[in-house]
Amino acid sequence: NIMETLRKLFANLTNAVVHGGNVVDDDGPKNAVVFDPTHTIETEIKNIKISQKIDYLQKQQPSSSSSPKNNDNEKCKNRYINWQDYYQSPKNLPDDVIDYDRTQLKNINSEPIYAFEIFEYLREKEQSTRCQKYMQHQIEISPKMRAMLVDWMVKVQQNFEFTHEVFYHAIKIIDHFLMNKTIKRNRLQLLGIVSIYIAAKCDKGIYNTIIKDFIFICNNAYTCDDIIKMEIEILQVLEFNLNYPLSYSFLDRYAHCSSQTLETLTLSRYILESSLMDYSFVDELDSKMAAASLLLAIRMKHLQWNKTLDFYTGYNEEDLIELAGRLNRLIKTNTEQESIRIKYSKSVFFAVANIKPLDDI
Template identity: 40%
Template sequence: MLPSTRHPRPALSKLPRPGKSVFEENVRPGKEDCTQTKRSPSSPQGGAKKRSAFGDITNAHKNQQLLQKKKDGQKVLKKTKGTAKNNETNLKRATKKVATIEVPEDVKDTTVTSEEVTPPKKQEEQPVEQTLPKDVEDIDKDSMDDPFASSEYALDIFNYMRSREEKFILPNYIDVQRDISKEMRAILVDWVVEVQENFELNHETLYLAVKLVDHYLAAFVIAREKLQLIGSTAVLVASKFEERCPPCLDDFLYICDDAYKREELIAMEMDMLQKLNFDINIPVPYRFLRRFAKCAHANMETLTLARYICELTLQEYDFVQERASKLAASCLYLAMKMKDLGGWTATLQYYSGYPATDLLPLMKKLNSLLKNQPNDKLKAVYSKYTHRVFFEVAKLPALDMRRLEEEEEESNR
């Protein structure tokens, strides 16, 4: 896990209002932050607040009635004695009536014994042991004692997530959007990364929010004035899905510089969920990346480098159509090459489902992306990973392209 201490971040930049060149600049100079806006305990601008009381949900209000009954105990005892005598006489009358009832001879004894009710004992089913191919390590064996690791179901979970990738393959939707360009989408994602950093949200929330934006744009044509509203709503929905304590709605109105009203944000949330059929459990590369890093026994620095490469792809529209599992495997393989940690082992191929030959073309594309960084306008991801808490992996040089080309030629022979 990463160290808990974090260096202070610069203040969150706000996108301008829709009517004032929304996507020309990412920061408006000379604009003072609003300090009179409501903030939740999770907001970096506000302090912790006390929760409101849950109210009286117990039976404490009945204590006075019980005390009153105890005071009148003598009356209660007298009543119980009287009712006891009445019950005794009624019981004697009932037994006399039952004794006079005659059972017909043709009625058979239908009493069911305990032997007939009890089903035969079945042999206990023994758990089926997982058989792995030769030279493949069981990476879930060491965490069997940890109930939070879900070691018994980990392989099935990730196989299920890989099967769900078929359902969430994105088309080339940017050609359909008449008012949205690739550059505008990149600026929006850059701003979403700043929101994730300032609210200290999980990385899964960031990846899911970008996925929600892409799937919504693929299903609905919008105007550029609504793009920031869609981004804010996507972070709100992703926070509710991934976070333990998600930011409140007022926080998202604040980061949008009050460009939208509360009713607009709620209406967009409803519309986004309806357009996506409330199915937002979308596979993201970050989850696969942590799984594959465990297969490679990669240290935290190598995993952080792979995360940096993978996070850079969020801003690039050219990587939108890539599968999450393949993108994660390629990012990890490239990080391993940059750290000289060996090749793609049989364990990595088994758990990822991709041989090294399938990953090399995407690795070359990722390495070219590293060489073109940093971008003067989109620096949120680069600035984030230049800090010591992320091992300053953004400052590492890209891999020599000739090395990847030689490996690709050898694999094709």
């Protein structure tokens, strides 16, 4: 029984979240190996969705015979059907554009059946969750202070080995909170650390740290009670709406669909991540920021934008040229906040920060 299975899995998930996925003893926090029910739930839901889609598509097919006996035989044949056979290409896919998701049918982790629809949905959702400029309402903080916070959070993300999705998600939480509520200067760092804590919890329910670790990296400026209260405040202000489309996800999708090299993708990520520190980009659409970052990287690598990118991004070069120019000027500018530049100067990131920006895009 699927519902009974999910009920048991949810009970396990609740238990894991309550205990924070960690064990604490007198010597301090130690990461414990815990059951990851979230991943199991995702797998169950994925299987349910695939089964439902197969059932739907089977109903659309004309029956070869109305004979009950033949129908029973047909059901037996379809019992172990290959779900890959039911993939449908995007309706408006041009003839000269590769059907990327069809090439990924053996890679279920890329969600090939649903990927195109998922990103169409995210393009719609980013309109309703679009962040607006908010500094005009903030009394004690400034764009420079926000940049300093983001710069510090880059180091937190690296030290705790959080995924880039966690980092981008945390910035979204911060901006949406500040869009809805003013904050005092001495609580800005608290907002940052709790936002990354929430984002880490949302990342498949996995987070490798506990509150004591955050208190330590904040030099004991805040207490456990401060962090818990801020977490509650953030969730209340945002009305528990934490599912934001992320530019990082769009960028990965665009780069893979257009078969970019890992070095070009990494250069795009450097450009995109640099924009997170600049308040002037806070109200731009995530899909457009991702596409503009990729366009700039492509030009810096002396490559060409093409029809495949037109189709999968939904933008052409004319749509992106102004934004790409702003990004080019951004990475040419020396700033006091160097964490992102230093990070992407390392060989593991192909030292893409050392690639010279364009003189004129």
